[in-house]
Amino acid sequence: MTARHGGSTVRVVDASMTLLNEVYRRPLDPGYAEAAARRQAAGAPARRAPRVVALLLVAAVLGLAIAAATLALRQPPTAALAARQLLEKQIQQRTDDTAQTQAHINALSSQIQQLQRDALGTSATELARNVQAESVAAATVPVAGPGLRVVLSDAPTSDPETQDPNDRVQDIDLQVLVNGLWAAGAEAVAVNGQRLTATSAIRSAGEAVLVDMVALSSPYTVEAIGNAGRLQADLARTAAGQHLATLRATYGIGVDTSSQKHLSLPGGGQVVLQYAQPVSGTPAPAPTTPRGNASGAVRAPGGLDVASSAGRTGRGGT
Known part of the structure; x- marks a missing residue:
C-alpha cells in the first residue's frame, strides 16, 4: 500500500500486513458487530459462542x-x-x-589348615604329601599352574529381551564342557572364579546359570589346571569338543579356547561330609543301579556322568 504526500508516493511500512491489520482493528465482521449492537440495544443478553x-x-x-x-x-x-x-x-x-x-x-578354613599342618609336623612327610594331594582333589586349597581357558558367551543380539534361549549359554553347555575337561585330565576346574568340588552342581534358574547356588552371567570363563596342549587336544576328540563346535556353528555362541602359562584358581573351602545309616532293626534297601545325576551335578575326577537338560531347553547337544 502506498500514500501520497505533496505529490510524492510514500510506501507504507506495514503494507504487506494489511490483512493482519484489518483483523486486529476489526476482530468481528461488521455484520456480526451490528447484530450484537442491536441485541444489546434491545436489552437481550449477549450470546456466547458455544x-x-x-x-x-x-x-x-x-x-x-x-x-x-x-x-x-x-x-x-x-x-x-x-x-x-x-x-x-x-x-x-x-x-x-x-x-x-x-x-x-x-x-575358620585357614585355622583348620594351620592346625592340620601343626598336627602333621615335619616327621610325617609322606602323610603330609598325601593330605596335600587330597586337598587339591577335594578343591579345599587354592592351586596355580599352566592350563586351558575356555570362554563361552551368548550369541550376539540387538535385543536381549527377545533373544532365543537356544542362543544363550545354558547349564547343559557348561556341564558338558566341565565333564570334558575332567575326562581330558584336568586337575582343577573353576567357572567364573567358582572352584568346582566333588559335590558341585551347575543348574539353571530362569535365564541365570547357578554354580553351587551362585548366579553367574555371560561370558562364562572356564579354567582348568593341567597340561594345556594335552587338555586342548583331548577335549577336541571328546563329545564335549563336538558339542562346542555345534554351539559355535549352529547357534552362534562364542567359544574362545586359549592355552595359559599361569592360572590361579581359588579354594572351595572345607567340604561338609554328609552320611546316613540305617536305623537299628530296619532292613537296608536293596541296591539299585544309578540313573545319572538329575540335579545337574558335574563329574568329579573319576566320577559320574551328567544328566542332560536338553529335553527342557530344546537343545539336544551332541
Whole structure:
C-alpha cells in the first residue's frame, strides 16, 4: 500500500500486513458487530459462542487429566513405595550378613589348615604329601599352574529381551564342557572364579546359570589346571569338543579356547561330609543301579556322568 504526500508516493511500512491489520482493528465482521449492537440495544443478553465454551471445557478437562496422570507416575502409591524400601533394606542386610559369614568361613578354613599342618609336623612327610594331594582333589586349597581357558558367551543380539534361549549359554553347555575337561585330565576346574568340588552342581534358574547356588552371567570363563596342549587336544576328540563346535556353528555362541602359562584358581573351602545309616532293626534297601545325576551335578575326577537338560531347553547337544 502506498500514500501520497505533496505529490510524492510514500510506501507504507506495514503494507504487506494489511490483512493482519484489518483483523486486529476489526476482530468481528461488521455484520456480526451490528447484530450484537442491536441485541444489546434491545436489552437481550449477549450470546456466547458455544464452540469457544466447549473448547475451553475440553482443554480444562484434558489439562486436569494430564496433571493427574503425571502425578500418578511420579509419585508411586505409599504402600508400594514402603514395600520397595523394606525389600531393598532386607536385600542389603542379607548381602552384608552373607559377606560376614563368608569372611568367617574363610578365617575358620585357614585355622583348620594351620592346625592340620601343626598336627602333621615335619616327621610325617609322606602323610603330609598325601593330605596335600587330597586337598587339591577335594578343591579345599587354592592351586596355580599352566592350563586351558575356555570362554563361552551368548550369541550376539540387538535385543536381549527377545533373544532365543537356544542362543544363550545354558547349564547343559557348561556341564558338558566341565565333564570334558575332567575326562581330558584336568586337575582343577573353576567357572567364573567358582572352584568346582566333588559335590558341585551347575543348574539353571530362569535365564541365570547357578554354580553351587551362585548366579553367574555371560561370558562364562572356564579354567582348568593341567597340561594345556594335552587338555586342548583331548577335549577336541571328546563329545564335549563336538558339542562346542555345534554351539559355535549352529547357534552362534562364542567359544574362545586359549592355552595359559599361569592360572590361579581359588579354594572351595572345607567340604561338609554328609552320611546316613540305617536305623537299628530296619532292613537296608536293596541296591539299585544309578540313573545319572538329575540335579545337574558335574563329574568329579573319576566320577559320574551328567544328566542332560536338553529335553527342557530344546537343545539336544551332541
